[in-house]
Amino acid sequence: NETVFLIFTNMFLNVLFRAEKTEVLSEDLLQVEKRLELVKQVSHSTHKKLTACLQGQQGAEADKRSKKLPLTTLAQCLMEGSAILGDDTLLGKMLKLCGETEDKLAQELIHFELQVERDVIEPLFLLAEVEIPNIQKQRKHLAKLVLDMDSSRTRTSSRQTCTVSWPKKSTMQITFKR
Numbered sequence: 001n002e003t004v005f006l007i008f009t010n011m012f013l014n015v016l017f018r019a020e021k022t023e024v025l026s027e028d029l030l031q032v033e034k035r036l037e038l039v040k041q042v043s044h045s046t047h048k049k050l051t052a053c054l055q056g057q058q059g060a061e062a063d064k065r066s067k068k069l070p071l072t073t074l075a076q077c078l079m080e081g082s083a084i085l086g087d088d089t090l091l092g093k094m095l096k097l098c099g100e101t102e103d104k105l106a107q108e109l110i111h112f113e114l115q116v117e118r119d120v121i122e123p124l125f126l127l128a129e130v131e132i133p134n135i136q137k138q139r140k141h142l143a144k145l146v147l148d149m150d151s152s153r154t155r156t157s158s159r160q161t162c163t164v165s166w167p168k169k170s171t172m173q174i175t176f177k178r
Contacts, residue, residue: 033139036132043128050121056113058121065113071106075099 051058056065066072078099085092 036135040128040132043124043132047121047124047128050116050124054113054117056110058117062110062114065110066106069106069110071102071109075102075106078102 055069055071057068060068076099078095082092082096082099085095087093087096
């Protein structure tokens, strides 16, 4: 009977002195956090689609990309046809000019793809796969630290001594924690 009374007293006092939860982020930052996962999804899907659009081999050097590019193969074929027909024929001259033009187009495409990869694809990948997960990890760690801080604050502030008088017994002291 005495232990039941102590349990109820302790529960009542814990509810009475309930800890207040510290706000970790401002309202604006909470809105940003909600959009973070959407940004991650959009960045990931955009990275994937842009990578699929590249004609050259992603991550390879310009020379290696050039060998695998269909424009380069076409340029070589045109140049070979020009060499077979000779520069003195009209068709030979046209094939040579077209081959040189195709080769220039291939080099421009390689340069463009390298620039898109460096300026767009790599930053999107870093954002989706490195930066946002790191932000989310730090946010969880911050929430845990704030919870630990609130818990410690509650423990230190709620240590109180209360006096309860029992019938037919002397006064008893109870220390409770919230």
